[in-house]
Amino acid sequence: QSALTQPPSASGSPGQSVTISCTGTRSDLGRYKDVSWYQQHPGKAPKLMIYEVNKRPSGVPDRFSGSKSGNTASLTVSGLQAEDEADYYCSSYAGSNSVVFGGGTKLTVL
Amino acid sequence: EVQLVESGGGLVQPGRSLRLSCAASGFTFDDYAMHWVRQAPGEGLEWVSGISWNTDNIGYADSVKGRFTVSRDNAKNSLYLQMNSLRAEDTALYYCAKDKAPHITGTVDWGQGTLVTVSS
Numbered sequence: 001q002s003a004l005t006q007p008p009s010a011s012g013s014p015g016q017s018v019t020i021s022c023t024g025t026r027s028d029l030g031r032y033k034d035v036s037w038y039q040q041h042p043g044k045a046p047k048l049m050i051y052e053v054n055k056r057p058s059g060v061p062d063r064f065s066g067s068k069s070g071n072t073a074s075l076t077v078s079g080l081q082a083e084d085e086a087d088y089y090c091s092s093y094a095g096s097n098s099v100v101f102g103g104g105t106k107l108t109v110l
Numbered sequence: 111e112v113q114l115v116e117s118g119g120g121l122v123q124p125g126r127s128l129r130l131s132c133a134a135s136g137f138t139f140d141d142y143a144m145h146w147v148r149q150a151p152g153e154g155l156e157w158v159s160g161i162s163w164n165t166d167n168i169g170y171a172d173s174v175k176g177r178f179t180v181s182r183d184n185a186k187n188s189l190y191l192q193m194n195s196l197r198a199e200d201t202a203l204y205y206c207a208k209d210k211a212p213h214i215t216g217t218v219d220w221g222q223g224t225l226v227t228v229s230s
Binding site for chain 2: 040094096
């Protein structure tokens with residue numbers, strides 16, 4: 001049960017696009033479609049932004065998109081806005097009734 | 111609207127036990143798997159345990175296996191986490207979370223958390 005690997009930080013200017021990566025193994029992220037992304041603002045509970053690699057829950061702006069290639073998933077935030085500044089976490093089903101999270105990426109809007 | 115309200119957190123000495131509860135409302139509780147996820151102060155998210163809708167499938171993180179036990183009471187719309195042999199490294203905000211499916215997928219909606227502090 002090793003954590004998924006995310007870059008500790010990412011940044012972009014308002015209006016730009018930024019992509020956050022999440023790398024696992026062929027036993028977890030590479031094997032299953034249940035890859036999710038969560039946004040967490042300081043002092044708040046996480047919020048689901050993407051599920052099943054590239055699906056958005058109702059109410060999540062279409063500026064947020066997800067993809068996966070092999071053992072790496074990505075979250076892209078287009079048209080960056082100030083309110084997008086937050087911590088982002090990926091997660092994946094890892095088999096045998098277990099789940100694994102990434103270490104988190106702090107997104108800064110410059 | 112999904113509501114998950116955790117309770118039972120507090121200050122506990124190392125080696126002692128604590129039981130967390132989560133009261134669920136706003137959805138059909140026994141249609142979904144449930145989870146506990148924790149976040150140590152200033153740290154990232156760590157999945158702790160998950161349980162399917164009918165308790166047939168249960169999983170634990172290696173860090174808590176053998177010490178923590180998850181359970182649910184579908185008649186009471188409640189999820190529980192029995193934590194034994196607590197260690198300082200178990201100090202965290204513990205979130206109750208609802209899965210999107212009856213079985214464990216890891217895609218979840220979150221409660222607000224209850225803080226557990228393990229210290230002498």
